[in-house]
Amino acid sequence: MNRLFLIAVLFISTSCFAQKSLRDSLFSGKLKADSALVASSKIVKDSSNKTDVDQLTKTSTDTIAKLNDPAKTELRYSDNNKTWKKFTDEYTKIITLEMTTTKKIKKGGYTVTLEYEIGTDGVVSTKNIICDPKSEALISLINERMMANAPQLAPQIVNGVPRKSSKRQILVFVKEKN
Numbered sequence: 001m002n003r004l005f006l007i008a009v010l011f012i013s014t015s016c017f018a019q020k021s022l023r024d025s026l027f028s029g030k031l032k033a034d035s036a037l038v039a040s041s042k043i044v045k046d047s048s049n050k051t052d053v054d055q056l057t058k059t060s061t062d063t064i065a066k067l068n069d070p071a072k073t074e075l076r077y078s079d080n081n082k083t084w085k086k087f088t089d090e091y092t093k094i095i096t097l098e099m100t101t102t103k104k105i106k107k108g109g110y111t112v113t114l115e116y117e118i119g120t121d122g123v124v125s126t127k128n129i130i131c132d133p134k135s136e137a138l139i140s141l142i143n144e145r146m147m148a149n150a151p152q153l154a155p156q157i158v159n160g161v162p163r164k165s166s167k168r169q170i171l172v173f174v175k176e177k178n
Helices: 002-028 035-068 080-101 136-149
Strands: 108-118 124-132 156-158 161-163 165-175
């Protein structure tokens, strides 16, 4: 029993040492992992003869499909962060100016949490507007002025498919005069 245990410990320690030295050799740059690249390139060379005929038929069907489907065009979107930042900066100034002219909003600072959703088509829709301290006039002002003119943003792409995404934006408004 002791001999069997001793042999097992000896085998395990030898394999652990071998793995450690292999790891050290890989990370120090002594070994290079190009053997897999050679094997894959041989496979690609063998199968390239078969795909030559397939590529010709594929390209001809692709061009026909493009001609028959003009509605499917690739949309170009600008950077969401820059577009949204420019939009919020512009409309924060407009809403601050309109706050000073209205008497429905009291003097003080307001923190607004704007919850919005970017649809699969890039359209921005308002989910919720939370104002602290509570001001219905400010919420309606943001809904009418700001969110009615929201820009179209790029939808979130997951595995090549556009998805809805929910976002939050915190805005701070200060009304100094009443």
